[in-house]
Amino acid sequence: MKHHAAFGLSMEDIDAVVVEDSKPMQTILRSILLSFKVARVRVFDSVDDALEASLAEPPNVILTDWRMEPTSGYQFLRLVRHRHMEPLCFVPILFVTAHGTRPLVDKALRAGAHHVLVKPVSPSTLYKRLRWLLTDDRPMTLEHSGFYNIYGIHKTMDEQAGKMQSLAGARLYHRVATQKRAEVEDAVEAAFEKKAESGPVFAGVKKEEVKAQPRSAAARHIRNAGYATVKDVKLH
Incomplete structure (x- = not known):
């Protein structure tokens, strides 16, 4: 040499x-x-x-x-x-x-x-x-x-190629993981939006309906629907 x-x-x-x-x-x-x-x-x-x-x-x-x-x-x-x-x-x-x-x-x-x-x-x-x-x-x-x-050039180049391949694999894994996370976040967000559109239900009555009526009317609506209010519950 x-x-x-x-x-x-x-x-x-x-x-x-x-x-x-x-x-x-x-x-x-x-x-x-x-x-x-x-x-x-x-x-x-x-x-x-x-x-x-x-x-x-x-x-x-x-x-x-x-x-x-x-x-x-x-x-x-x-x-x-x-x-x-x-x-x-x-x-x-x-x-x-x-x-x-x-x-x-x-x-x-x-x-x-x-x-x-x-x-x-x-x-x-x-x-x-x-x-x-x-x-x-x-x-x-x-x-x-x-x-x-x-x-030693071939060994050096092979090692560099191996590192580049590992790096490429890591980047691909990160890209796939990021994509999956985005899909999950989109699904969760869509579910919350759907629930918000239907409105939360309190004791069988939509919250919007309770707020839209006077308190006494709201209470009557609940009784008529077959649900008890707090005043109807007797403590023993």
Whole structure:
């Protein structure tokens, strides 16, 4: 096992290669990297040109787009990580893409990328990632497939996927529980509204009827209905 090509270097030692088919983005990334006072920045429009130049003079870090024609950034990563590409196979690769979806990030990191940045990337974010990269001591290991990869990356990604699945399950449970609670509250509220519409009954007489009549009339109404009032009850 061996460390990647940028491990232990200072920012001023970095020889960076940028692979980007957008001219404006090339200019932005070059300007940002030069503001960090890196030793060298080489910019290429295509994977083929970048690969040829990198094989002749391996850089310390590669920044590449994901979607490019005719060769994509992912294909470039796989080419670089093959054991026959040594010493280029040890160069860390950072993707700078406008399509930073979770499946893309998972695919890139499992294939040997060191990080994925989403456009538009700020100078401070790129600087932090590069500083992190210079101290990233995870070794590169040769897999049975014949490609180099970051040691332990699959285990790390599997653990993260498990946490995300657990979190998704917890969110689903909370959503279902909240929905059931809302249904129960609606049912209870509807029941109370129905009872309020019928009016509460006191001794066989609706409360509204009692209030609407004089007290004596109300008492007669109760007697006529066959219910006793308090005065009718004799204590023994």
